[in-house]
Amino acid sequence: MPLLKVENLSKSFGGLKAVSNLDIVINQGELIGLIGPNGAGKTTVFNILTGVYEKTEGKMTFLDKDVSGLKPYQVTQRGMARTFQNIRLFSDLSVIDNVKVAYHQRTSYSTFSALFRLPSYFSGEDEMHRKAMELLKIFNLDDKAEEMAKNLPYGEQRRLEIARALATDPKLLLLDEPAAGMNPQETHDLMNLIRWIREKFKLTILLIEHDMSLVMGVCERIYVLDYGMIIAQGTPDDIKRNPKVIEAYLGEEVV
Numbered sequence: 001m002p003l004l005k006v007e008n009l010s011k012s013f014g015g016l017k018a019v020s021n022l023d024i025v026i027n028q029g030e031l032i033g034l035i036g037p038n039g040a041g042k043t044t045v046f047n048i049l050t051g052v053y054e055k056t057e058g059k060m061t062f063l064d065k066d067v068s069g070l071k072p073y074q075v076t077q078r079g080m081a082r083t084f085q086n087i088r089l090f091s092d093l094s095v096i097d098n099v100k101v102a103y104h105q106r107t108s109y110s111t112f113s114a115l116f117r118l119p120s121y122f123s124g125e126d127e128m129h130r131k132a133m134e135l136l137k138i139f140n141l142d143d144k145a146e147e148m149a150k151n152l153p154y155g156e157q158r159r160l161e162i163a164r165a166l167a168t169d170p171k172l173l174l175l176d177e178p179a180a181g182m183n184p185q186e187t188h189d190l191m192n193l194i195r196w197i198r199e200k201f202k203l204t205i206l207l208i209e210h211d212m213s214l215v216m217g218v219c220e221r222i223y224v225l226d227y228g229m230i231i232a233q234g235t236p237d238d239i240k241r242n243p244k245v246i247e248a249y250l251g252e253e254v255v
């Protein structure tokens with residue numbers, strides 16, 4: 001059974017068809033790339049999948065259940081988490097609180113115990129603190145747990161956004177340009193981190209990325225979008241050689 005199945009998905013903004021008759025199948029454990037020139041519709045696909053936009057047409061199933069029309073928080077509860085092209089952290093909260101906010105979305109203690117500060121609330125909070133620190137350690141951010149998120153360098157903010165997404169315990173992680181603004185060394189480290197978290201957290205990953213070295217180096221299969229339509233799909237080697245892809249990028253280096 002595929003983890004995610006998107007069939008005939010379309011999205012129009014007035015007269016503009018931003019996504020057109022899209023078919024995507026992602027199996028459990030895969031690491032898939034979604035690439036395409038600027039304005040091709042990649043982020044719109046993420047926005048539809050995560051309930052930010054309503055689809056115009058089509059069907060989306062996640063673990064064999066229809067996920068159309070869900071609110072973003074319901075999508076998170078079903079097991080999809082994402083990061084954003086423009087980082088969206090709680091910039092005035094500490095690094096650790098950014099992660100804890102995500103854990104709060106799935107804690108089991110009741111509002112009653114939180115309100116009256118019952119022991120179950122405190123043990124829940126302690127456990128959450130411990131787990132958040134563990135996660136920060138993986139992302140090499142544990143030393144910065146008490147700093148305000150906005151004071152972190154850009155590359156660390158990107159890593160924190162991934163850590164926060166993982167705190168919601170997703171099955172599918174959607175990464176929107178995770179290497180944007182990173183230098184080549186940071187991008188290389190990120191590539192290794194993405195591979196590692198997939199194993200460690202048994203994740204399936206769909207990533208949008210303009211950095212071709214990252215996409216080609218880390219993805220097993222790639223879908224290429226152009227003007228809202230899939231013009232190619234296949235392994236990185238297939239994609240590099242595909243004439244339609246080369247044409248869509250107008251001679252830009254795809255390798």
Ligand SMILES: Nc1ncnc2c1ncn2[C@@H]1O[C@H](COP(=O)(O)OP(=O)(O)OP(=O)(O)O)[C@@H](O)[C@H]1O
Nearest residue numbers: 013016018036037038039040041042043044045085
């Ligand atoms: N809320 C919106 N209202 C109107 N048009 C939109 C909206 N969101 C996206 N679009 C349009 O849909 C098309 C696809 O945009 P999208 O952001 O999905 O592309 P993209 O492939 O993610 O681009 P980039 O690589 O530059 O981020 C563009 O023409 C864009 O202007």
